[in-house]
Amino acid sequence: MKPFRLPSHFLLGCASSGAQIEGGDRNSNWYAWCNQGHIKDGSTCLRANDHWNRYKEDISLMAELNQKIYRMGIEWSRIEPQEGNFSKEALQHYRDEISLLLQNGIKPLVTLHHFTHPLWLEEKGGFEQDAVSEYFERYVRFVVENLGDLVSEYITINEPNVYAVMGYYFCEWPPAKKSVKLLLKVLKNMSLCHIRAYRLIHKIREEKGYPGKTMVGVANHLRIFDPYNKNNPLDQLAARVMEYLFQDAVIKSMSTGILMLPLGSGAPLGTGKFLDFFGINYYTRDAVRFKGFQNTQMPNTPRNDLGWEIYPEGLIRLCRKYYAEYQAPIWITENGTCDKEDAFRADYIYQHLLAVSQLCQEGIPVERYYHWTLMDNFEWAEGESARFGLVHVDFDTQERNVRNSGRFYSEVCDKLEVTQEMIEKYLTSLG
Numbered sequence: 003m004k005p006f007r008l009p010s011h012f013l014l015g016c017a018s019s020g021a022q023i024e025g026g027d028r029n030s031n032w033y034a035w036c037n038q039g040h041i042k043d044g045s046t047c048l049r050a051n052d053h054w055n056r057y058k059e060d061i062s063l064m065a066e067l068n069q070k071i072y073r074m075g076i077e078w079s080r081i082e083p084q085e086g087n088f089s090k091e092a093l094q095h096y097r098d099e100i101s102l103l104l105q106n107g108i109k110p111l112v113t114l115h116h117f118t119h120p121l122w123l124e125e126k127g128g129f130e131q132d133a134v135s136e137y138f139e140r141y142v143r144f145v146v147e148n149l150g151d152l153v154s155e156y157i158t159i160n161e162p163n164v165y166a167v168m169g170y171y172f173c174e175w176p177p178a179k180k181s182v183k184l185l186l187k188v189l190k191n192m193s194l195c196h197i198r199a200y201r202l203i204h205k206i207r208e209e210k211g212y213p214g215k216t217m218v219g220v221a222n223h224l225r226i227f228d229p230y231n232k233n234n235p236l237d238q239l240a241a242r243v244m245e246y247l248f249q250d251a252v253i254k255s256m257s258t259g260i261l262m263l264p265l266g267s268g269a270p271l272g273t274g275k276f277l278d279f280f281g282i283n284y285y286t287r288d289a290v291r292f293k294g295f296q297n298t299q300m301p302n303t304p305r306n307d308l309g310w311e312i313y314p315e316g317l318i319r320l321c322r323k324y325y326a327e328y329q330a331p332i333w334i335t336e337n338g339t340c341d342k343e344d345a346f347r348a349d350y351i352y353q354h355l356l357a358v359s360q361l362c363q364e365g366i367p368v369e370r371y372y373h374w375t376l377m378d379n380f381e382w383a384e385g386e387s388a389r390f391g392l393v394h395v396d397f398d399t400q401e402r403n404v405r406n407s408g409r410f411y412s413e414v415c416d417k418l419e420v421t422q423e424m425i426e427k428y429l430t431s432l433g
């Protein structure tokens with residue numbers, strides 16, 4: 003392991019989502035889903051981190067850990083708990099929370115949809131129905147008109163591909179309807195929602211003369227798909243097909259307005275460049291076999307607690323590829339690992355940030371890194387058992403304790419470098 007530096011303008015912080023930390027919301031599709039007993043450890047997002055009530059304490063912690071930027075979710079189900087009924091209290095809560103972030107010198111990036119939405123919308127068919135883009139637009143209008151003076155940066159939708167695949171193919175998430183037809187329709191509708199929201203956010207902030215540069219994008223979940231056997235042309239083909247179907251078709255549809263097959267065709271909302279930054283959520287690589295059109299793991303590779311391969315090189319490959327294609331600044335909108343014992347998280351961060359520093363040296367404009375995540379939280383179907391936090395959480399007492407990796411990351415955020423001294427103090431063995 004060697005010391006390295008990040009560029010002086012580089013920004014580091016953390017990412018989270020509303021439903022995974024806030025607790026207390028009974029109006030979302032995930033609340034209903036948890037109540038049906040689908041969560042592996044029996045936990046529910048009703049508890050989570052009680053961040054709704056503890057946000058002041060959590061923001062102090064972020065400031066202590068030298069966070070400069072913070073990606074947070076706004077919950078649609080809190081803002082519009084019943085159809086057409088917008089909550090002034092929820093809005094005020096988010097205004098207070100965001101104002102406190104700003105007072106602490108932490109710049110917010112707001113996610114408008116991160117897997118969860120109001121139950122009334124789910125009951126109408128969620129993103130399967132064509133009317134969803136009108137509902138989404140109405141919600142986005144309310145948020146941006148009322149928060150747009152404080153927030154200039156937005157992610158419209160988090161990981162549309164993961165939302166669609168988990169809900170309509172693997173059926174481990176709501177609404178658990180196995181249907182490729184619906185899956186494609188959802189991706190198409192999410193693309194249209196994104197484009198409408200992209201235009202609307204720019205329009206509102208411009209018309210109202212709100213301060214700061216408007217930046218709008220998507221948090222794209224990107225994986226590396228490599229052939230299981232790199233010399234087998236059929237495995238190579240399967241890897242390319244999977245990459246296109248899982249990520250490239252939807253990214254292109256959302257970014258250009260041209261619907262790609264199999265999502266659709268034509269450009270129902272016109273064409274354009276609907277991204278101001280290219281958001282990458284990166285975790286792992288899949289090894290693809292033609293036989294059975296399966297994705298599996300490369301043998302003898304390092305893995306995290308959930309069995310995901312730790313493959314930092316993947317971040318370099320993805321940034322090169324998508325920068326060449328979209329020519330937009332890159333924000334790593336999520337990267338992190340599940341490591342209950344905090345045995346390798348600091349090394350993981352080191353390796354991925356080293357990759358970022360290499361990309362910057364090559365002239366690829368990677369500008370930001372949002373670590374997933376500040377504190378252990380409600381990890382969807384895994385519940386409270388999968389621990390991704392820089393900070394350990396005891397969910398019974400809600401006590402927060404900074405882990406070794408958290409202290410390491412905090413120093414990196416402060417200094418924008420990893421020194422020899424830090425390597426000796428915090429890092430172990432992975433590399």
Ligand code: FCB
Nearest residue numbers: 019160161164223374381
């Ligand atoms: C991403 C999700 C995020 C979190 C991490 C571990 O796919 O966007 O909410 O669950 O994975």
